[in-house]
Amino acid sequence: MAGEGGPSEGSPGDRKIAEAGEVTGLSDELVAAAGSELVHPTQSPLFHAENSLRYDRQSIIRAYEGAFNCRLIVLYDFILPYSMNVFEELIFDAQIDQDLHLLLATPGGDGETAVRLVRSAQARCRELTVIIPDQAKSAGTILALGAHQILMGPTSDLGPIDPQLQVSGSADLVSAKDILAALDAAEAAVQRNPETYPLHSALLSDVTALMIQQARSALARSEDLMHEALKSNPDRSDEDVVLMCSVLKEPLIDVPKSHGAILGEQDANELGLPITFADPQGDQWQLIWRLWMKYWSNGHRIYEGSSVSKTIMPWSVQQ
Numbered sequence: 001m002a003g004e005g006g007p008s009e010g011s012p013g014d015r016k017i018a019e020a021g022e023v024t025g026l027s028d029e030l031v032a033a034a035g036s037e038l039v040h041p042t043q044s045p046l047f048h049a050e051n052s053l054r055y056d057r058q059s060i061i062r063a064y065e066g067a068f069n070c071r072l073i074v075l076y077d078f079i080l081p082y083s084m085n086v087f088e089e090l091i092f093d094a095q096i097d098q099d100l101h102l103l104l105a106t107p108g109g110d111g112e113t114a115v116r117l118v119r120s121a122q123a124r125c126r127e128l129t130v131i132i133p134d135q136a137k138s139a140g141t142i143l144a145l146g147a148h149q150i151l152m153g154p155t156s157d158l159g160p161i162d163p164q165l166q167v168s169g170s171a172d173l174v175s176a177k178d179i180l181a182a183l184d185a186a187e188a189a190v191q192r193n194p195e196t197y198p199l200h201s202a203l204l205s206d207v208t209a210l211m212i213q214q215a216r217s218a219l220a221r222s223e224d225l226m227h228e229a230l231k232s233n234p235d236r237s238d239e240d241v242v243l244m245c246s247v248l249k250e251p252l253i254d255v256p257k258s259h260g261a262i263l264g265e266q267d268a269n270e271l272g273l274p275i276t277f278a279d280p281q282g283d284q285w286q287l288i289w290r291l292w293m294k295y296w297s298n299g300h301r302i303y304e305g306s307s308v309s310k311t312i313m314p315w316s317v318q319q
Contacts, residue, residue: 053298054309060291061306068284070099071125074291075117077301077312078173079109079139084116086303086310091124100125102147103288105295108138108164109173111218111225118146119232128233129276132156133292138164141252141263142225145273146232152265153278153285159263160256161226163218165211176215177257179207222253247272 041048041055048055064072073090077083094100100121121128130136130147137159144150144158164173186200226248230241248271251263269275278285295302301312 053294054304057291057294057304058306058309060287060294061304064101064284064287064291065306067287068101070101070129071095072101072103072305074103074295074302074304076103076105076295077303079106079114079117079143081110081113083109083113083303084120086312087117088120089308089310090303090305091121094124096124097126099127099129101129101131101151103131103133103291104136104140104143105132105134105292106136106140107173108140108159108162111139111142111161111163111222114139114142115146115225115228115232118143118229122146122232122234131288132158133288134296135159135262138162142229145226145229145248147274148233148235149274149276150268151276151278151284151288152268153288154265154280157262157264158268160261161222161252162256163215163222165214165218176218179211179215180219181257183207183212223249226252244272 043051061072061074064070071091071094075083075087075090091100102121118128127148128146129149129151130144131151132144133153134155135157136144138161141158141161150158163176165176165179182204186204190197190200223245227241227245230236230244231238236244251267251271263271265275265277269277278288299314301315303310303312
C-alpha cells in the first residue's frame with residue numbers, strides 16, 4: 001500500500017533495534033524478543049532513506065510483536081466507511097490462532113463502520129486487545145467495546161457514544177447532539193425574541209433539515225450499535241451483552257452532554273469494561289508510547305502494520 005513516498009516492503013532497516021535507539025531504556029529481554037540480527041534492507045539506499053520514518057515505526061511494531069507474541073496493527077484516523085477497506089489490508093492474512101492488538105487513536109466517526117471493523121478483527125484472531133494510547137472517542141469507543149481486553153495507560157480516554165455527521169462542504173465531523181442542541185437553543189431564542197430570527201438562521205445556515213433528521217436517527221441508533229459491538233466478542237453470552245448494555249447506556253449515551261467528555265481507565269473499569277491498566281514504567285507501555293509519539297508527531301492519518309502502511313492525508317488540525 002502506498003503512503004509517505006511509496007509502498008512498504010521488506011526489512012525495517014539495516015541496524016540492530018537497540019543500536020537504532022528505538023527501544024533504548026527497555027529491558028534486555030524485550031530487545032532480545034524483538035530480534036537484533038543485522039539485516040540488509042531490500043530497498044535501494046535512497047528509497048529506504050526517503051521512507052525511514054515508516055521503517056522506524058515498523059521496527060517498533062516488530063519489537064512489540066516479538067515481545068508480546070501477537071500481531072500489532074495501528075489505526076490513527078477518523079472511522080469512516082473507507083476505513084473498512086484500508087483496515088482489511090492490515091489483517092487480510094492474519095492468523096486466527098494468534099492474538100491481535102490494535103493501537104487505536106481516533107476522534108470518532110461512523111458507528112456502523114466501527115461495528116464492521118471490530119467484527120472483522122474478531123473473526124481474524126484468537127483474542128482482540130484494543131490499545132488506547134491517547135483518545136478513542138465515539139465510534140472508537142464502540143470499536144473498543146467489542147474487544148476481549150482494552151489496554152489503557154495514564155493518558156488513555158474513551159468517550160461517549162456520540163454520533164457525528166459531516167457538515168455539507170466540509171471534511172469536519174460535528175456531534176449529532178451538538179447539532180440538535182444548537183437547533184433547540186436557536187428555537188428558544190427566537191421564541192423569546194422573534195427579531196433574532198435572521199441572526200440564528202444565518203448561524204445555522206450549514207444545518208439542513210435532512211442533517212437534523214440524520215442526527216436524530218443516529219442518536220436513536222446508538223444503543224443498537226453499542227449492543228452490536230459488545231456482541232461481536234464471541235466469548236460473551238447474550239446475557240452478558242444485555243447486562244453490559246443496561247449498565248453502559250446511561251454513562252455512555254444518555255448522560256454525556258459533550259463529545260469531549262472523557263472516560264478514563266478507572267471509570268471504565270468501574271463500569272465493568274474489560275480494562276487492563278498498563279504500568280507506565282513497564283516495557284509494554286514504554287514501547288506503546290514510543291510508537292504512538294511517532295504517529296502523533298507525524299501529523300498524518302495512518303493505517304499500519306509490520307509490513308503494510310497506508311497514509312491518508314494530514315489532519316486539518318493536529319490532534
